[in-house]
Amino acid sequence: MNASPDVRTVTVEREIPHPPEKIWRALTTQHLIEEWLMKNDFGLDLGHRFQLRGDWGQVECEILDVDPGRMLSYSWNHPHADPAFDLESVVTFTLEPADAGTLLRVEQTGFRPEQKQAFGGALGGWRIHLENLEKTVAALD
Template sequence: MTDTEVRTVTVEREIPHPPEKIWRALTTQHLIEEWLMKNDFGLDLGHRFQLSGDWGKVDCEILYVDPGRSLSYTWNYAHDDPAYRLDSKVTFTLEPIPAGTLLRMEQVGFRPHQKQAFGGAKGGWKIHLENLEKVVAKLG
């Protein structure tokens, strides 16, 4: 792998709920806060928002919206140390299946030297999507 190559974290999860419920949890501020982080999310194309955690903030911008099916936004973490700086893109894709929805999350943009960020994302997204499923299960 050269330094110009990028790595991708992909997590798929079958969720026993319809895509509409999952979409709601992916695109509603107070629900995003329950499964991911505090935020000032907005669904308009080009909307800039931040996700805030104990460790810092992620700068985001909505890149693509296909309501109920797909959502993409930048996921940029600024840091003085290039090993920790991350310029990436997150994409959620929802596919109806007989058991509910197949949710696929891809985060692309990890450089070879960003082993800690890549490993953190691999483990972190699994936990976030488990939490997302719990939030969706509580929706009416």
């Protein structure tokens, strides 16, 4: 993916009242990812290719970087019938210990200026996904 000054990034932060270890589990375990995000064939190995699948289609992903318990980054590519709507992006989750638990930040970078709808969808979508993630984590032992 070519980084250019026109590339836009969605950033959503949420403080979750649970330790980073529990959140990491929900970010990296297939059946838990399905609970808060989408069906998947996730694997944590660097370079592992996987899909996230929803009713609307699928996202092609590849693990780009892993710092266990602290950071996870993967490509998030959504091909479209019209190439103008193709989304090639990178999603990075960062976990930082906080007074009340963990500050979780998700950044999705790679939106072109004309992809206003995808950008807005990601901004709203990640807020909902992180709310669902918190519910998933709360239910863990």
